[in-house]
Amino acid sequence: xxxxxxxxxxxxxxxxxxxxxxxxxxxxxxxxxxxxxxxxxxxxxxxxxxxxxxxxxxxxxxxxxxxxxxxxxxxxxxxxxxxxxxxxxxxxxxxxxxxxxxxxxxxxxxxxxxxxxxxxxxxxxxxxxxxxxxxxxxxxxxxxxxxxxxxxxxxxxxxxxxxxxxxxxxxxxxxxxxxxxxxxxxxxxxxxxxxxxxxxxxxxxxxxxxxxxxxxxxxxxxxxxxxxxxxxxxxxxxxxxxxxxxxxxxxxxxxxxxxxxxxxxxxxxxxxxxxxxxxxxxxxxxxxxxxxxxxxxxxxxxxxxxxxxxxxxxxxxxxxxxxxxxxxxxxxxxxxxxxxxxxxxxxxxxxxxxxxxxxxxxxxxxxxxxxxxxxxxxxxxxxxxxxxxxxxxxxxxxxxxxxxxxxxxxxxxxxxxxxxxxxxxxxxxxxxxxxxxxxxxxxxxxxxxxxxxxxxxxxxxxxxxxxxxxxxxxxxxxxxxxxxxxxxxxxxxxxxxxxxxxxxxxxxxxxxxxxxxxxxxxxxxxxxxxxxxxxxxxxxxxxxxxxxxxxxxxxxxxxxxxxxxxxxxxxxxxxxxxxxxxxxxxxxxxxxxxxxxxxxxxxxxxxxxxxxxxxxxxxxxxxxxxxxxxxxxxxxxxxxxxxxxxxxxxxxxxxxxxxxxxxxxxxxxxxxxxxxxxxxxxxxxxxxxxxxxxxxxxxxxxxxxxxxxxxxxxx
RNA sequence: GGGGCCGUAGCUCAACGGUUAGAGCAGCAGACUCAUAAUCUGUUGGUUCCGGGUUCGAAUCCCGGCGGCCCUACCA
Numbered sequence: 001x002x003x004x005x006x007x008x009x010x011x012x013x014x015x016x017x018x019x020x021x022x023x024x025x026x027x028x029x030x031x032x033x034x035x036x037x038x039x040x041x042x043x044x045x046x047x048x049x050x051x052x053x054x055x056x057x058x059x060x061x062x063x064x065x066x067x068x069x070x071x072x073x074x075x076x077x078x079x080x081x082x083x084x085x086x087x088x089x090x091x092x093x094x095x096x097x098x099x100x101x102x103x104x105x106x107x108x109x110x111x112x113x114x115x116x117x118x119x120x121x122x123x124x125x126x127x128x129x130x131x132x133x134x135x136x137x138x139x140x141x142x143x144x145x146x147x148x149x150x151x152x153x154x155x156x157x158x159x160x161x162x163x164x165x166x167x168x169x170x171x172x173x174x175x176x177x178x179x180x181x182x183x184x185x186x187x188x189x190x191x192x193x194x195x196x197x198x199x200x201x202x203x204x205x206x207x208x209x210x211x212x213x214x215x216x217x218x219x220x221x222x223x224x225x226x227x228x229x230x231x232x233x234x235x236x237x238x239x240x241x242x243x244x245x246x247x248x249x250x251x252x253x254x255x256x257x258x259x260x261x262x263x264x265x266x267x268x269x270x271x272x273x274x275x276x277x278x279x280x281x282x283x284x285x286x287x288x289x290x291x292x293x294x295x296x297x298x299x300x301x302x303x304x305x306x307x308x309x310x311x312x313x314x315x316x317x318x319x320x321x322x323x324x325x326x327x328x329x330x331x332x333x334x335x336x337x338x339x340x341x342x343x344x345x346x347x348x349x350x351x352x353x354x355x356x357x358x359x360x361x362x363x364x365x366x367x368x369x370x371x372x373x374x375x376x377x378x379x380x381x382x383x384x385x386x387x388x389x390x391x392x393x394x395x396x397x398x399x400x401x402x403x404x405x406x407x408x409x410x411x412x413x414x415x416x417x418x419x420x421x422x423x424x425x426x427x428x429x430x431x432x433x434x435x436x437x438x439x440x441x442x443x444x445x446x447x448x449x450x451x452x453x454x455x456x457x458x459x460x461x462x463x464x465x466x467x468x469x470x471x472x473x474x475x476x477x478x479x480x481x482x483x484x485x486x487x488x489x490x491x492x493x494x495x496x497x498x499x500x501x502x503x504x505x506x507x508x509x510x511x512x513x514x515x516x517x518x519x520x521x522x523x524x525x526x527x528x529x530x531x532x533x534x535x536x537x538x539x540x541x542x543x544x545x546x547x548x549x550x551x552x553x554x555x556x557x558x559x560x561x562x563x564x565x566x567x568x569x570x571x572x573x574x575x576x577x578x579x580x581x582x583x584x585x586x587x588x589x590x591x592x593x594x595x596x597x598x599x600x601x602x603x604x605x606x607x608x609x610x611x612x613x614x615x616x617x618x619x620x621x622x623x624x625x626x627x628x629x630x631x632x633x634x635x636x637x638x639x640x641x642x643x644x645x646x647x648x649x650x651x652x653x654x655x656x657x658x659x660x661x662x663x664x665x666x667x668x669x670x671x672x673x674x675x676x677x678x679x680x681x682x683x684x685x686x687x688x689x690x691x692x693x694x695x696x697x698x699x700x701x702x703x704x705x706x707x708x709x710x711x712x713x714x715x
Numbered sequence: 716g717g718g719g720c721c722g723u724a725g726c727u728c729a730a731c732g733g734u735u736a737g738a739g740c741a742g743c744a745g746a747c748u749c750a751u752a753a754u755c756u757g758u759u760g761g762u763u764c765c766g767g768g769u770u771c772g773a774a775u776c777c778c779g780g781c782g783g784c785c786c787u788a789c790c791a
Contacts, residue, residue, distance in 0.1 A: 217719060217720065220718080220719065221718080221719070221786075223791090225718085225786085225787075225791070226791095228791055229790090229791080297785090297786090326785090363727090363728095364727095368720080369720090369785095370720075370721085370784090370785090371784085371785080375726095375727090377726095378726080378727070378740085381740065381741090382727090382739095382740085384751090384753090385739080385740070385753095386739085388751060388753075389750095389751085389753055389754075390753090390754090392750095392751080392753095393750060393751080393753055393754070394750095395750095396749085396750050396751070396753085397749045397750040397753080397754080398749075398750085400749080400750090401749080438728080439729090442728085442729075442738080442739085445738095445739080446738080446739095449738090449739085452754060452755075453754085453755060453756090455749085455750095455754080455755090456747080456754060456755045456756090457755085459747085459749085460749065461747095461748070461749035461750090462749090464749080530750095532751070534751085535751070536751055536752095536753090630789095635789065636789075654789095
C-alpha cells in the first residue's frame with residue numbers, strides 16, 4: 001500500500017438541507033449523489049472527511065401543514081425526517097450525521113451568531129406591512145391568501161401572482177381571503193429586524209471574486225446582479241406565530257427560516273462531534289479544515305452572500321468552496337407530475353437498482369452548473385453496456401476458472417495493462433476532486449475497454465480444456481480479476497456496492513484509504529464463488545416507474561408549459577413587421593413615388609416561409625375593449641382585446657409613444673391570437689397587435705376595413 | 716433589451732494553440748461461445764454553425780453574425 005504523497009486533509013462537506021415539507025425525488029438526488037460520491041472519494045483517498053446534512057424544518061409552510069394535519073410540528077418533521085433518511089439510505093447516500101435545524105445544537109449556534117451580528121452593529125429595525133388573519137391569528141405568507149388579481153380581475157388567485165402571470169404584493173390583492181380561516185385579512189404593520197448586508201460589501205466583493213471559492217460563472221453572476229450596487233437589507237425576522245426559534249432579544253419574533261437553515265450545517269456538525277468526542281471548533285474555527293458546500297443553483301444567493309457574511313462576522317471558517325450544480329430534466333423536459341417524470345426516490349427504488357442512477361448521474365455530472373438530462377433509453381444503454389457488459393463481465397467471465405486455485409502467487413506479465421491502469425489513477429483522482437465525474441467515468445471505462453480484448457485474446461475457456469495449461473489459465477484470470485478490481489476501486493465512490501462485492505469475491509476489502517490498492521496487484525488470495533453483481537436494466541422497468549409516478553387521478557390535467565421567452569414584446573413587433581409587409585406587398589412599379597427609406601431601415605431579409613408556416617400564425621380581427629397605461633412603464637400600453645363572445649386577450653403593446661389609450665378603445669385591430677403567452681415585468685402578454693414601422697415614432701397600427709367583425713381570421 | 720453558458724459524426728461527448736479532429740452508442744460486415752443476447756475484430760460516417768482576423772500553425776485565441784439553453788429585466 002503506497003501512501004499518498006499529499007498530506008492528509010480534513011474536510012467538512014455539506015449538501016443542501018431538504019425541506020421537511022416534501023419527499024425526496026430524483027431531482028434532489030442529483031445533489032446528494034454528487035456529494036456522496038465526492039465524500040466517498042475523499043475517504044477512499046485516506047482523508048478525514050465528514051458528510052453533514054439535516055432536515056430544514058422551520059417556516060410557515062410547516063406550521064400550516066401541521067395545523068391542517070392536526071398534529072404538532074415536531075411530529076410532522078420527525079416523520080418526514082424518517083422518510084428522508086430511509087430514502088437516502090436506499091441510494092447508499094451515507095451521511096456522517098443527519099440532523100435537524102430544529103435541534104438544541106442549532107438553536108445555541110443561532111443565538112451565538114446572532115449575538116455577534118448584533119455586536120457588529122449590523123441589525124436594524126424596520127416596519128413591514130403584511131396581511132394578517134385575525135381568526136387564525138397569524139401573518140399570512142403569499143400562498144395563504146387568495147383574492148382577485150388587481151390587474152386582470154381574475155378571481156381566486158394567490159397572493160403573489162395570478163394565473164395570467166400578473167405579479168403583485170399580497171396587500172394589493174382585491175377581496176383577499178385567508179385560505180386558513182376564510183377570514184378577510186387585514187393589513188398590519190409589524191417591526192422586523194434586518195441585517196445590513198451592505199456593511200459587508202467590500203468583504204463579499206473580495207471573497208466572491210478572488211480565490212477559488214466559486215465557479216467562475218457564479219462569481220460573474222454575483223458581480224453583475226448584486227455586487228454592482230448597494231446590497232439590500234435582509235429581513236431575518238418573522239412575527240409570531242411562526243415555527244422556528246424565537247429571537248432572544250426580540251420577543252414574539254422568530255428567525256426567518258433562511259437565517260437558521262445554513263446554521264443547521266453547524267448544528268448537525270456539533271451533534272457529530274459530540275457523538276465522536278470531537279472538538280467542534282476544530283471543524284468550524286480551524287483554518288486547516290476545508291468546508292465544501294454542495295448546492296443547487298436556485299439557492300446560490302443565500303450561500304454565496306448571506307452565509308459567508310454571517311460566518312465572517314461570527315468568526316467562523318469561510319467556505320473553501322461552494323459547488324453549484326444545475327437541475328435535472330427528464331427526457332429533455334422539466335420534471336412533470338402529469339407526465340410521470342416527477343419521480344420520488346421511493347418510487348425509483350421500487351423499480352430500479354440505485355447503482356444505476358448513481359452511475360448514470362456520474363457520467364452526466366461535470367464541474368459546471370449545466371442542467372443534466374435523464375434520458376430513459378440512454379440510461380438503460382449506459383448502465384448495461386458500461387457496467388454489466390464491460391465491467392462486471394470481466395469478473396463474471398473469469399472468476400469461476402480460479403475458484404479452486406485462487407489468484408497466482410505472483411503477478412504475471414500482462415503486457416503493461418495493470419501498470420497503465422495504475423498510471424491513470426492520479427488523473428482519475430483529479431477528475432473526482434474537480435467534480436468532473438464525467439471525465440473520471442470516461443477514463444475508467446476506457447480501462448475496461450482494454451481489459452476485455454485481453455481476455456478475448458487469451459481465451460481462458462480454451463485453456464481450461466487443456467490440463468497442461470492450468471498455470472496459464474490461472475495467470476490469465478489473475479490478470480483479468482486484477483484489472484476488474486482496479487476498475488472497481490476507481491468506481492468505488494460511485495458504486496460502493498460493487499466495491500463491497502469485489503472485496504468479498506477476492507477476499508480483500510476496499511475501504512477508506514484504499515484508493516492506492518489500485519496501484520498494486522493482488523496475488524495469492526483465494527477467490528470466492530462468483531455471484532451476480534448487477535442485473536441488466538430493462539427499459540420496461542423505467543417505463544413502469546414513470547407510469548407509477550403519474551398521479552392516480554390521471555385524467556391528466558396538462559400542466560401548462562412555460563412559454564419560451566425569446567425577445568421582448570417590443571422587439572417581436574419589430575421583427576415580425578417585414579414578414580407582414582412582405583405577405584401583403586406587391587412588386588409592381590408604383591405610381592405613388594414611395595421612397596425606399598422604410599426598406600432601408602428594415603430590409604427584406606426574412607427567408608421564404610411556406611404556406612404551412614404562414615398558417616401557423618393565427619391572425620384575427622379584434623376589438624380593443626380596454627386600454628390603459630401601465631404604471632411604471634414608459635413604452636407599454638395594456639390592452640384588452642375581444643375576439644367576439646367571451647374570448648379575450650390581455651396584450652402589452654409597446655405603442656405608448658404614439659397611441660393614447662382613449663384613441664384605441666372601441667377600435668378594431670389585427671392581432672396574432674396564437675402567439676405563445678409571454679411573461680413580462682407587468683404580467684402575461686397573450687398576443688400581439690400588428691403594427692407597421694420600426695418603432696419609436698414610427699408605429700402604425702393595422703386596422704381592418706369597415707365591416708370586419710372581431711374573431712374573423714386574417715388569411 | 717442586458718448578462719452568462721454553449722454550438723465538434725445520426726445520438727452522448729473527447730481533443731495543454733501543435734501529427735491525418737478522436738471515443739462510446741447506434742448502423743454495416745464478420746468472429747467467438749467463458750460470460751447477464753454479454754465479448755472481440757473490421758468498417759461507414761466530419762466544410763469542428765457561418766464569415767473575417769491573429770499565428771509558422773486555430774475546433775481551441777480575437778472580432779462580427781446565426782442558432783440553442785439559462786438567468787435577469789422598461790432598474791447590471
